[in-house]
Amino acid sequence: MEGELASISLMDHLSEPGFRASVIATYNCYFPFYEEVVLRRLVAAGCTHNVLMMDAARCAEAFASEDLRPRRAGRDYTLIPVEVGGAFHPKILLRVGKSKGALFVGSHNLTLSGFGLNDEVTTVFRAQGASIRGAAAPFRRAFEFLAGHVPSGLPDVVEAYEGLKLGVPWLEGPVAADAGDRVILTSSATGADLWSQIVPRMPRDVATAFVCGPFFDPKLAFARRLLADVRPREAVIGIDPASVDIDPDEAARLPGVRFVNVAGVPKLPHRREDSVHYLHAKVLWFHGADGELLVVGSANPSVAAFLAPPASRNAEAVVADRRVGAGAALGMEALRAAPPVTEADWSFIAERRATQPARVDTPGRKVWIATPTAHGFLAQAPIRAGVVLHGIGEEGAVLGHAVVRGERSGTSIEAPEGVRDGAYFLEARSPGDPMLVIVHRTEEIAKNLGGDTRKALRQALGALEEDPGQLETLLKLTEKVIFDSDDVVRTTPLQSTGGASSTTEPSMGPASLAVDAAGPKAGRRRRRLASGDVLVLLDALMRRLGEGLSAAPGPRPPSDQEQIGADEEDGGELAREAPDHEALAKACRGKVRRLIKRMEGQLELAAGPDRARRAVVQLAAVLGVLRALRLIEQRPEWRRKRLELVDRDDAWWLYESAALALVWGAEPVAQRALTEADGEMFEELSMVVGLLGWLAWEVGLDVEVASERGGQRGVEDDSWVTAQLYALLAPWLAADPEAISILEESVARTPKRRVDVDRWFIVHLGLAERLEEVLADPARAARPARRPHPGDLVVLAERFSPRVRVVLDVNAIVGDAKVVLFDAGDESGRREFLASKVASLPWEPERGGLVAASA
Structure with missing residues (x-):
């Protein structure tokens, strides 16, 4: 235990590796010190996700000075100013990694003095190795205490704070209960005050009570309450006369208290002889018949820290230590035996207080x-x-x-x-x-969140343009990120659930998002549901990857001596040499096939409760991978050899299974995902709709070409099955500008020979808009005079879902005809209706769009 309470260097600890994230809570912060020294050391040691929480009034003071205000807040780290009834006063440094943690709870502010010059007291907790969960309780306590001061009305900030737990499995789930002999106690606007939590831990029959701190309340009300409640036989208060804030007159009226001068008493190694020893430590120590209690941390011996009601109470964090020898390890006997405060000392304190300007509490910024x-x-x-x-x-x-x-x-x-x-x-x-x-x-x-997997993912994405061999690495990481991550969907709410909802940002659309057969309502602001590594993957695939792929020069071709390694199943591992593009393409197709198979499994699992959002986010990532691979195919080294990285049959299989899961039936995934998201349309759903529209382009949808065939090929062609699946997505697409934008961009960047990309987009967007019109009012559909043709729209009775379908084929019978429609619920995938019993609408290309011909 002596090692735990021995002299430590917070500065040295900042350079310790093995941590992914940190949160520092402080009353005061010297931002140049944090940004240029502390943050740099943290990041250099691999601690890339960092959160700083500080008192809002002190933060406002820092912004008042051009030299003191932060420069990197909100970009390189998360800054959270905290406003409470009193002061936000805890001093906590929490660092976490995949298999280790370090927690410092003390009296140090985030300043040069607090981290190296003052006399401070800090308690260290560590968790590591096989017993890490057994040591996790104080870490969980500190994390949850600070979480209570994160603004709940800003989901993105909540998510940034919750991101501290990403890749830190031991910080979640079951943990061992506090041992009870060394626990973290906190105070905030709710719950019991600090003193009420300390008294039950007090030893019996207290012989000695020692109090030390730099700031006392004006009437010494806390000291009086302590004496009344504890009734120690000896009461000692340690102060540093050169800096303490205490009223000498009130001190003289405290009965039976001995004041001692503790300045310079703590013997710390490596401290300069001529240095100024400013005492900033806060200590309570009680020794009684059945042991001792040491209380150290952020709380000054004042009413605001220990006794105040919630409206004026400080937020504080202290450690209550009942272990045998805790006081001795801190040197309590030396502090207790310090020389008495002299009359000259009291005169100096009084003179210093008299010359200080009166404090005027004015409303600050x-x-x-x-x-x-x-x-x-x-x-x-x-x-x-x-x-x-x-x-x-x-x-x-x-x-x-x-x-x-x-x-x-x-x-x-x-x-x-x-x-x-x-x-x-x-x-x-x-x-x-x-x-x-x-x-x-x-x-x-979000770039700073995550651990080893995310760093490897970014490295593979960043190197892809220069090294095609990174394709295999990327696909491995992609599969792991999409399907094996716990943090696929954000757990924070999309909007504040507090009483201030009436003042939150107004939506562009209606108050509730009701989605019927016509798809989602347009114009609502999109939020992102993806979390963790999937968020990084989607950002790279949809916003960054491929911007220069088409124009970038290809690598030099492999020489005859350069060989590729042996393939595993479906073209598995490849040697890390100059790439054999044909072998690499084969490997890529095999891994994409596995990716698609796993996605189909996730779509089946999406039928379970609270699984739809996760499936949508995963599907967005898988579709993003397919699009990225098609973009890579545009590079000269792939295009010259006409190599494909995605098998066409696999793309069709994903297109069919995803479209049906998303929007077919009474409870499709898209509808339930919106319900799980509290009716808010979200960005990943727009990605899925837009990319599935693009995948229709990839698998060969072209209604103009199919119409020109006049149905001669019928069912064998499967053109109208592709159109039917597109028709399911069409109303969602037509109502979603973001999805339309994704479709347009994706089609433009993956052109085909002898196909007019612009016309294809205009025609099929017009088709989607026409389908949206028909779905909005199916009853207006007329029965045309002519015989139905493959590709016509058919409007079924209300008991069928979906009501509007595409004619796949027409079979003549005596006096009538039977129209063949797609039906996912039938074992054959087909269903027949008498043409005379259904309403149908033919499509005809006209001025670049598709309109219903008059009956």
Whole structure:
């Protein structure tokens, strides 16, 4: 135990490897020190995801100075200013990795003095090895305490904080209960005050009570309460006369208390002889008949820290240690035996207090955080409507203005694109509205989340353009990320569930999202549901990968001596030499086939409760992989040899199974995914709809060509089956501008020989819009005078779902005809109806679109 409470260097600890994420809670922060020293050391040691929480008033003070304000907050790390009734005062450093953790709970602020110059007391908890879960309780306690101060109205910030747990399995699930002899105690706006939690742990018949700290409340009310409750036979209060904030007159009126001068008493190694020993440690120590209790941490001996009601209480974190020898390891006997405070010391304290300016509590500038939205920003708390905020960018440049919208107040901040995308923070400069809003860049922060898998994924994605051999590595990682990750879908709500919902950003669409056969309503702001490594994968596949693939020069061709390694099943592992493109393409097709098979299994599992969202996110990733591979095929080294990285039959199989699972039947995956997402349309569903439309292009959908054949090939052609699957997706596509944009871009970037890409897109978008019209009002469908043809739309009775289908073939019978329709519920996949009993609409190309011919 002496090692646990011995002298430590927080600075040295920052360079310790093996940690993926950190959260630091502090009352005060010197931002240049954090950003240029602490953060750099953390990141250099592999700790890439970092969160900083600090008192909101102190954060506002830092922003008031150009030299002190942060430069990298919201991009390289998450900054959360915390406002509570008193002060946000805990001092916590929590670092976690896949198989280890370190937790420091103490008195140190995030300043140069707190991390190296002051006399501070910090308790260290460690978790590592086979017994890591047995040591996880204090880590869970610290994590949950800080989580309670993350603004719940900003889901992206909540997700950034929850991201600390990514790749840290021991921080979730069952953990051993606290041993009871060394526990973390916290206070916040809810629950019991600190003193009420400490008293039950007090030893019996206390002989000695020792109190030490730099700040006391004006009337020494806490010290009086301690004496009354504990009734120690000896009471000692240790102070540093050179810096303590205490009223000498009130101190003189404390009965039976001995004041000692503890300045310089702690003997710390490696400390300069002439250094100033500012005592910032906070210590309570009680020794009694059945042991001792040592309480150290952030709490000063004051009412605000220990006794205040919730409305004025500090948020604090201390460690209550009842282990035998805890006091001795800290040197309590030396502190208790320190020399008495002299009259000269008391005079010096009184003179110093008299010369200090009187403290005037004036309302300071508010500081909040906000996240970008489609039209500006979403703030964590309501702001007065009409307030104009200046968007401040790099080097303090004013980018433009943003305006708070709402009746009286609101959290929706409307901003032009330049401000939304470039502002570091928003600032109100009018005297009546002193406030500052820090912009949290969700996608920038997301880059820092995760562990080894994510780093390997980024490396493979980044090297793909230069090294085609990375295809195999990428596909392996992709399969692992999509199907073997626990954190596929974000667990935080899409919007705040608190009472402030009336002030949250208004939606573009209706209050509830009802989706019927005509698909989703248009215009609602999309949110991302993907979480963890899948989020990084989707971002790379949909936004980054392939931007230069078509134009990039290919690598040199392999020489005759360069050989490829032996293939495994379906073209498995390849040697890491100059690539044999044919062998590499074979390997790629095999791994894509496995990827598609696993996706089909996930679509089957999606029938279970609360599984639809996960399946949609996974499907978006799989479709993104297929699109990326088609983009890679555009490179000269693949195109010259006409090599395919995705087998056409496998692409068709995914197209059919995904379209049917997504939108066929009474409870399709798309509908249930929206229900699971509280009726909010989300980005990954738009990706799936748009990419499935693109996959229809890939597998050969062309209604113009099929119409020109006049149905002569009938069922054997399967053209109209492809069209039927597209018809299922069409109303979702037509109602979703984001999906349309994805379809248009994807088709344009994967052209085909002798096919007019622009016309194909216009015709099939027109088809989708026509289908949306028919689905909106099927009763208006007329029965044409002519005989139905393959490719006509047929409107069935209301008991059928879907009602509108595509004619696959027509079989003549005496006096009538039978239309053959697709039916996933039938074993044959087909169903026949008398043509005279159904309403049908033929399609005819006209001016680049598809319209229903008049009956």
